[in-house]
Amino acid sequence: MVGIREIAKNAGVSISTVSYALNGSSKVTEETRDRILAIAKELHYTPNIAGRTLKKQKTNIIGMYVTDFGGEFYSHMIDGVASVLKQHHYELIVGTGGGRSRSFISQRFVDGAIILDANFTDDLIHNYADDGSKLVVMDREMKNKNVRHVLLDNAEGARQAIAALNDANVDHFVLVTGPTDSFDSRIRLQAAIKQVEQMTGKTILVIPSDFTIAGGHRAAKSIIEMSLHNIGIFALNDEMAIGLYEEFTANQVIVGQYVKIIGFDNDMLGQYLRPQLTTVDYSKHHWGEVAAETLISLLEGDKVDNQFIHTKVIHRGSLGESQN
Amino acid sequence: MVGIREIAKNAGVSISTVSYALNGSSKVTEETRDRILAIAKELHYTPNIAGRTLKKQKTNIIGMYVTDFGGEFYSHMIDGVASVLKQHHYELIVGTGGGRSRSFISQRFVDGAIILDANFTDDLIHNYADDGSKLVVMDREMKNKNVRHVLLDNAEGARQAIAALNDANVDHFVLVTGPTDSFDSRIRLQAAIKQVEQMTGKTILVIPSDFTIAGGHRAAKSIIEMSLHNIGIFALNDEMAIGLYEEFTANQVIVGQYVKIIGFDNDMLGQYLRPQLTTVDYSKHHWGEVAAETLISLLEGDKVDNQFIHTKVIHRGSLGESQN
DNA sequence: TTGTAAGCGTTATCAA
DNA sequence: TTGATAACGCTTACAA
Numbered sequence: 001m002v003g004i005r006e007i008a009k010n011a012g013v014s015i016s017t018v019s020y021a022l023n024g025s026s027k028v029t030e031e032t033r034d035r036i037l038a039i040a041k042e043l044h045y046t047p048n049i050a051g052r053t054l055k056k057q058k059t060n061i062i063g064m065y066v067t068d069f070g071g072e073f074y075s076h077m078i079d080g081v082a083s084v085l086k087q088h089h090y091e092l093i094v095g096t097g098g099g100r101s102r103s104f105i106s107q108r109f110v111d112g113a114i115i116l117d118a119n120f121t122d123d124l125i126h127n128y129a130d131d132g133s134k135l136v137v138m139d140r141e142m143k144n145k146n147v148r149h150v151l152l153d154n155a156e157g158a159r160q161a162i163a164a165l166n167d168a169n170v171d172h173f174v175l176v177t178g179p180t181d182s183f184d185s186r187i188r189l190q191a192a193i194k195q196v197e198q199m200t201g202k203t204i205l206v207i208p209s210d211f212t213i214a215g216g217h218r219a220a221k222s223i224i225e226m227s228l229h230n231i232g233i234f235a236l237n238d239e240m241a242i243g244l245y246e247e248f249t250a251n252q253v254i255v256g257q258y259v260k261i262i263g264f265d266n267d268m269l270g271q272y273l274r275p276q277l278t279t280v281d282y283s284k285h286h287w288g289e290v291a292a293e294t295l296i297s298l299l300e301g302d303k304v305d306n307q308f309i310h311t312k313v314i315h316r317g318s319l320g321e322s323q324n
Numbered sequence: 325m326v327g328i329r330e331i332a333k334n335a336g337v338s339i340s341t342v343s344y345a346l347n348g349s350s351k352v353t354e355e356t357r358d359r360i361l362a363i364a365k366e367l368h369y370t371p372n373i374a375g376r377t378l379k380k381q382k383t384n385i386i387g388m389y390v391t392d393f394g395g396e397f398y399s400h401m402i403d404g405v406a407s408v409l410k411q412h413h414y415e416l417i418v419g420t421g422g423g424r425s426r427s428f429i430s431q432r433f434v435d436g437a438i439i440l441d442a443n444f445t446d447d448l449i450h451n452y453a454d455d456g457s458k459l460v461v462m463d464r465e466m467k468n469k470n471v472r473h474v475l476l477d478n479a480e481g482a483r484q485a486i487a488a489l490n491d492a493n494v495d496h497f498v499l500v501t502g503p504t505d506s507f508d509s510r511i512r513l514q515a516a517i518k519q520v521e522q523m524t525g526k527t528i529l530v531i532p533s534d535f536t537i538a539g540g541h542r543a544a545k546s547i548i549e550m551s552l553h554n555i556g557i558f559a560l561n562d563e564m565a566i567g568l569y570e571e572f573t574a575n576q577v578i579v580g581q582y583v584k585i586i587g588f589d590n591d592m593l594g595q596y597l598r599p600q601l602t603t604v605d606y607s608k609h610h611w612g613e614v615a616a617e618t619l620i621s622l623l624e625g626d627k628v629d630n631q632f633i634h635t636k637v638i639h640r641g642s643l644g645e646s647q648n
Numbered sequence: 649t650t651g652t653a654a655g656c657g658t659t660a661t662c663a664a
Numbered sequence: 665t666t667g668a669t670a671a672c673g674c675t676t677a678c679a680a
Contacts, residue, residue, distance in 0.1 A: 325657090327656095327657055327658080328657070328658070329657080339657090339658085339659095340659080340660080340661095343658070343659060343660085344659095344660095347659085371657085371658075372656090372657050372658070373657095373658095374656080374657075374658090375656075375657030375658035375659085376657075376658050376659075377658090378656090378657075378658070378659095379657085379658045379659045379660080380658085380659070
């Protein structure tokens with residue numbers, strides 16, 4: 001490990017001069033700066049971040065916490081986060097709150113964090129925030145001076161889904177839910193029910209499920225047993241919609257005709273179903289960008305509000321739409 | 325930010341006593357320890373990692389670098405890495421070498437790193453290693469005292485793929501490659517050619533492509549134009565195989581009959597094709613585990629060799645196999 | 649323009 | 665068993 005002392009010795013100057021030179025201060029002559037820079041390069045000098053952090057009390061690193069690293073879901077979002085942070089000269093590290101790396105927040109290893117991770121309880125987040133950490137949450141509502149939420153407009157998406165089913169002239173509305181402890185599921189369900197009631201007054205059947213493909217299988221079995229006609233299913237996420245497809249197909253129930261399905265999330269797999277899955281979409285990249293911008297405003301002391309991300313329906317055929 | 329000084333003041337002891345108590349040293353009486361711990365808790369004390377790092381010259385954090393966060397490919401691998409690191413009390417952070425976070429390595433922000441990221445050049449990795457960083461690479465061969473590679477046995481996988489095609493009694497072998505700068509592609513291609521020659525002496529057609537779905541489309545078009553009969557295609561990754569499927573299907577060429585396809589990687593999407601894609605599989609989770617174990621051995625100064633991960637063929641129907 | 653020295657929060661050596 | 669103090673690598677106010 002070569003540090004500024006060694007460079008100073010080699011250059012025949014003091015460590016402060018080295019520090020000034022390295023940080024581009026105008027206090028040193030161009031000549032000494034060049035000399036020092038050359039020596040630093042020759043010695044493969046890289047600043048020790050621990051030393052700097054200790055002094056500056058700031059790492060310029062942002063932590064992002066996700067429940068797991070699975071799936072393309074997070075991919076675009078993280079890209080969005082990273083692109084904005086880069087512009088503002090922040091570095092991004094990604095971890096999962098399940099590990100101990102969440103302690104990076106309280107240890108000030110990160111200047112702030114973006115949380116989309118069920119491993120964090122609300123209480124824990126409040127504790128961090130009350131100790132002064134600046135946070136953005138993407139999977140829950142939260143009211144705290146040091147926290148902002150950047151949320152998908154789940155209610156809007158649910159209303160759009162119901163409207164789309166209604167446009168497809170279904171007679172029965174079936175809602176397949178996620179787990180009860182899911183914030184997204186609760187909001188989507190609530191908004192969907194309300195929308196059906198306001199829009200149509202038709203019957204609503206709620207099938208509790210769990211956001212998984214297997215959950216979709218089970219839901220499809222229940223639906224088949226009831227042998228209703230002309231039903232429209234709003235699967236509160238696409239994974240379950242895939243499960244529904246698989247089970248219906250196995251039972252010769254044709255999606256888009258006897259049963260109409262709309263999902264939520266625009267999972268890539270939906271494009272590989274036949275007919276392709278109609279779903280509620282939103283830009284994950286944009287969501288990430290907004291989260292990052294919000295966190296930076298928070299860090300820089302700017303006034304900033306909670307944010308919402310808009311949704312829209314992508315029609316692909318599973319409501320019986322004609323495809324071009 | 326409450327530190328050990330403040331705790332010391334509250335407890336009426338010196339900072340060193342606090343440090344001992346906090347670190348569970350047997351030098352302090354149980355009584356004072358308990359008192360100090362209680363005060364620390366009350367004050368919401370969390371150790372400042374920069375201070376500790378500066379003193380210990382060790383962070384207990386491992387960095388993992390991936391090209392992008394996309395897809396389920398990395399997901400299982402990272403899980404494998406994380407599980408092993410956890411056992412050894414290391415923390416994992418994940419970044420991409422495209423950003424500046426790769427400087428964490430030279431800055432000693434991480435004790436070691438696992439690299440599976442085309443953003444790093446071989447030279448850069450050598451530089452880090454020559455400066456003393458311990459590294460494991462998963463996407464290239466590398467000979468350096470401080471580096472080990474943990475690689476997929478690409479050659480074995482390619483031989484298995486060719487053997488499977490041969491068992492399916494194809495007359496022509498078509499190889500669809502990845503980009504020429506891909507290490508995986510080069511090894512797979514080389515081993516596949518050799519295996520065809522040794523096993524059969526039949527004709528080999530190599531179609532250069534790029535590991536993408538679009539590349540698969542283009543390759544399929546070339547193949548259709550040639551109107552050969554009874555051909556077996558080894559797509560050097562599954563994404564291209566998906567592209568092949570799509571294009572063949574659009575041209576009424578039935579996969580598993582007129583054309584037989586085997587892929588590589590066991591991408592999840594392969595299960596959604598009809599017939600399902602036969603492919604060369606390997607455990608990504610295990611791969612990650614081995615990489616982590618290798619890095620830890622390297623960090624602890626244990627003697628450790630380069631490692632290889634085995635492959636096997638999963639038969640699903642795209643070679644015309646009968647499915648149960 | 650350059651140097652001296654204090655201080656960031658922690659650990660660890662040595663003395664008491 | 666506890667305390668005083670140096671040290672880790674860096675930045676920065678102040679002195680020269």
